[in-house]
Amino acid sequence: MTAMTDVAFLLLTFFILTAQFKSQDAASIETPSSISGIKVPDKDIMTIALGKDGKVYFGVDSQQDRITMLDNVAAIKGITFTDKEKKDFSLMSNFGVPINQLKAYLDLPDDQKAKVKQPGIPTDSTGAAVTNELKDWVFNSRKANNGLRIALKGDNLAKFPEFKNVLATLQAQNINKFNLITGTEAPPAGWKAD
């Protein structure tokens, strides 16, 4: 039993030290896989997720940036958030709620938030329309932290036109370089990177 206990605690130590917690995302997204071996950066990253039903979710990694971003967007849209709402917002790793419903959503008790189906952030095909809220979030998150890199995380089944809307939104802001988050798969036998 001593040996087993030793191994058990060794494993425990290992898992505690390497733990990176799964974040509670607004929607589960199954990404396609690619042979690209570039790892996604851990910090300073904004993630635009595209669900299989075409809904767009937005998230920034740092809690401080989330609050600054929310403040900026709220100032533009003429909405004020209470401190508690801001705090609740900063705890969400990503969200897919239009700005005019955000306040009501943040006021819900925690157990009900998970049950609500988030409608997704509105986008459009030109990327510059007034109704396009993704552009506001992207713009203001970059205002909050200029070093943010952009990652797109699309679901296998998301249709191309929806991806095109996200692409158009980014291009309208002159963002022409971003990362597509994919799973990892082995390259074909004998393949070597240049």
Add this chain to the structure above:
Amino acid sequence: MAEINTGGGGGKNKGGKVRSKKASTRIDMTPMVDLGFLLITFFILATTLSKPSSMTLNVPDKTLKEETEPIKASNVMTVFLGDNNKAYYIFGKAANEDPKLETVGYGYEFRKAIQDNARKVPADKFVVVIKPTKVSNYKNMVDVLDEMAITKTKRYALVDALTPDEEKLLKDKAKLQI
């Protein structure tokens, strides 16, 4: 386990001397081990071990108008992404020149088609134009971009608009609802 064997409580000495009974130094470790395993289970379930990878995508700047040389249709392979995980391609001819529309699945078939076509033209002239249609999905697009990386095709473009000729071609020959 982690005990110090003290030889138990007072032995029976011949002299009849009665020693006080020593308390055992054995500790029951079962609860600690239980907790250990509980924590291990928790951490195993809560961690993400395989980190996702990412592929970089660069798109041309829309605000810059660069004068570029037109590309000869004979060097271009145009790939259309259709529904039901099917891709269609034309090679060597523009859409209005009645080209042969080939149908391929993703993966090996597609890779072979690219490699075969790439061999037919000078290496630095070969261009792949990727045109996802609105019935295609995101996975198809990533698969094709990944094929570009696998076949080491240097010159490729992701174009989202179909020309009227191409639309007609796909409707007539591939029966796509676009």
